[in-house]
Amino acid sequence: MKPEAERGRELMLRLARGDMRAFEEIVVSYERAVRNFAFRYLGDERKAEDVAQETFLRVYTARSRWRPDAKFHTWLFTIASRLCLNAIRSQRRERRVMRPAAVGGDGSDELAGAPARRTASPPDGVLAAERAELLRRAVAALSENQRRALLLHRFEGLSYREVAEAMGLTLEAVRSLLVRARRNLHDRLAPLLRADEPAAEGEEP
Amino acid sequence: MMERTGLCAECAELLVPYIDGELPPEEAAAVAAHLAVCPACSRAADEHRRAWALLADLPGAPAVDSLWPRVAARSRRIAARARVLRRVAAAAAALAAAFTLFYFVSGRDNSAALPDPDLLVHLPVVEQYASLDEAGGEWLGEDLDLVQAVFELTQEIEDF
Numbered sequence: 631m632k633p634e635a636e637r638g639r640e641l642m643l644r645l646a647r648g649d650m651r652a653f654e655e656i657v658v659s660y661e662r663a664v665r666n667f668a669f670r671y672l673g674d675e676r677k678a679e680d681v682a683q684e685t686f687l688r689v690y691t692a693r694s695r696w697r698p699d700a701k702f703h704t705w706l707f708t709i710a711s712r713l714c715l716n717a718i719r720s721q722r723r724e725r726r727v728m729r730p731a732a733v734g735g736d737g738s739d740e741l742a743g744a745p746a747r748r749t750a751s752p753p754d755g756v757l758a759a760e761r762a763e764l765l766r767r768a769v770a771a772l773s774e775n776q777r778r779a780l781l782l783h784r785f786e787g788l789s790y791r792e793v794a795e796a797m798g799l800t801l802e803a804v805r806s807l808l809v810r811a812r813r814n815l816h817d818r819l820a821p822l823l824r825a826d827e828p829a830a831e832g833e834e835p
Numbered sequence: 836m837m838e839r840t841g842l843c844a845e846c847a848e849l850l851v852p853y854i855d856g857e858l859p860p861e862e863a864a865a866v867a868a869h870l871a872v873c874p875a876c877s878r879a880a881d882e883h884r885r886a887w888a889l890l891a892d893l894p895g896a897p898a899v900d901s902l903w904p905r906v907a908a909r910s911r912r913i914a915a916r917a918r919v920l921r922r923v924a925a926a927a928a929a930l931a932a933a934f935t936l937f938y939f940v941s942g943r944d945n946s947a948a949l950p951d952p953d954l955l956v957h958l959p960v961v962e963q964y965a966s967l968d969e970a971g972g973e974w975l976g977e978d979l980d981l982v983q984a985v986f987e988l989t990q991e992i993e994d995f
């Protein structure tokens with residue numbers, strides 16, 4: 631943890647001094663994580679790539695303003711997460727203009743609002759693809775804030791406090807988002823958890 | 836079905852932050868103590884853990900070539916434009932001063948000799964963008980169109 635944070639900090643300081651090698655190292659080291667995050671959030675490969683590119687360009691243009699006391703990793707995902715939010719919003723605007731009632735045919739990005747079809751509970755040996763699809767739908771069905779908090783915490787390793795910082799929320803709000811995310815995932819993950827007991831923790835607040 | 840005594844209900848709210856290691860020590864200790872004596876909550880905690888573990892299989896982005904060449908090209912363009920902007924801003928400011936002086940001294944209209952009035956109209960914008968860039972400001976995306984327009988104005992200065 632420590633060396634990782636130290637490394638991001640050091641690279642950023644070098645970039646601030648105009649060292650493009652440091653910038654290259656930043657992009658190469660973090661692009662995978664940023665693209666994964668954007669892809670899991672947006673469900674669209676091309677948009678995820680745009681977000682990732684734009685994220686690094688913002689790192690570049692903000693190079694001289696970056697404060698060394700900010701944790702680089704958290705800051706990077708703060709940018710990525712805002713850009714994802716923008717992408718979602720413009721996607722929604724486009725959709726409203728282009729096909730008012732329709733929902734994406736590929737199902738790749740019908741997000742929170744659209745209840746994913748309830749997948750018939752698969753038998754024990756769930757194929758990897760089905761499993762991935764179940765997970766994708768489960769996560770896509772979360773509210774945007776829940777999804778963002780979940781991805782930042784579970785996949786990017788941000789602590790609750792760092793998620794709060796990245797999302798501009800209080801620690802308490804993040805905690806509640808994750809509790810609700812877990813609750814909302816319950817039904818959709820049930821086939822995978824092969825829950826043999828009805829979960830008592832379940833109903834919506 | 837689990838029983839929901841007061842303690843269990845309280846525990847349920849804390850389980851997720853508990854397994855995430857995000858509870859303050861006293862609360863964490865209280866939850867741990869409850870889990871030790873309550874099979875239902877203990878099972879629930881276990882299920883949370885498994886749910887979180889399942890998520891690890893959520894697919895990430897398909898592997899593609901590194902973004903670096905494209906990011907590098909775009910950042911070089913941004914840097915080049917920023918340099919041009921600073922030059923334009925300086926030149927435009929000098930021009931504006933020169934023309935003010937010209938009018939003041941000659942007192943006559945010599946508009947044929949003036950540069951495109953657009954340039955003077957855009958002067959504040961140019962200055963704003965140049966200083967924004969100095970500060971490491973962000974003007975990406977649609978801003979780039981504006982920057983492009985300003986960039987083209989440099990040709991006019993050079994022609995002039």
Ligand SMILES: [Zn+2]
Nearest residue numbers: 843846873876
């Ligand atoms: Zn209990």
